[in-house]
Amino acid sequence: MTKIDIVSGFLGAGKTTLIKKxxxxxxxxxxxxxxxxxxxxxNIDGGFLKESGIQISEMSAGCICCSLVGDFNKALKDVEAQFHPDRILIEPSGVGKLSDVIVAVENTVKDVPDMQLNSFVTVADATKVKVYMKNFGEFYNNQIESAGTIILSRTQKMTQEKLEAAVAMLREKNADAAIITTPWDELDGKAILSAIEKVSLADELLEKMRAEHEADEHEHHHHHHDGEECDDP
Structure with missing residues (x-):
């Protein structure tokens, strides 16, 4: 079984550092x-990757979000067929919509019994939550809203009060995600992974996202509720 993990986050949030860890x-x-x-x-140089025995598949069409319909599915299936990996890590571009990437992965794995979407994580710079929400609006918020786990970077530079304020803003956008606030140098990669993989709400989140995605596509489809009047005694 090939597990697929998506690690998203804005440029500079620390995605690459997290992936290396x-x-x-x-x-x-x-x-x-x-x-x-x-x-x-x-910033992950080729040498580092070769030592780890990791293959890079560059997206020829550039941004994942621009090639969701065709190339992305093909690239994912090709990687699985060619390498049969235990795990595929996807690092979308900093401005990608995480929900789009999740839906694209879902659409691919439903045709391939040996692949499953395992987790979708957003790395967020804790010191910039407020300013990013303000400046980048829906792009930033989509990464927060769609995450199963939110991993905060640079928390060690903040007062408890500021950190709690940042977490409260994230909670407004995503009530269900696990939010990891512990400084990374105090966390082992295994601890981070087990936190990511234990998110029990992931299935509910997926359902919600799928439903929203379908609702967008069937906007003109109306439901009629008949016979639901209750007679008061």
């Missing part, structure tokens, strides 16, 4: 493929 501490011994697109912060 997970590769070094949590995914040891797993055959892993990292799919990232050219618009991300690609």
């Amino acid at each position: 997970l590769l070094a501490e949590a995914y040891k011994g797993e055959k892993l493929v990292l799919i990232e697109n050219e618009f991300g912060e690609i």
Whole structure:
């Protein structure tokens, strides 16, 4: 079974640092493929990846969000067929809509019994939550709203009060996600992974997102409720 993990987040939030930490501490011994697109912060150099035995599949069409319909599904299936990895990590570009990527993965795995969407995580710079919500609006909020787990970076630089205020803003957008606030240097990659994988609400979130996605597509479809009047005694 190939597990698929999506790690999203705005540029500079620390996605690459988190992925490196997970590769070094949590995914040891797993055959892993990292799919990232050219618009991300690609600071993971080829040498590092070769040592870990990881293959990079670059998206030829550039941004994942721009090629959701065709190429993305094909790339994912090709990777699975070619490498049979234990895990595929997807790092969408910083401005991608996480919900679109999740739906694209879902649409792909339903045709491939050996693949499953395992987790979808958003890395957020705790010091910038307020300013990003204000400046980037729905793009930023979509990454927060769609996440099963939100991992905050740079929390060690904040007062408890400021951190709690940032978490409260995130909670307004996503009441269900697990939010990890512990500074990363105090966390082992395995602890982060188990927090990500224990999110029991992931299925509910998926259902909600699928329903919303379908609602968008069937906007003109009306439901008629007949015979639901209750007679008062």
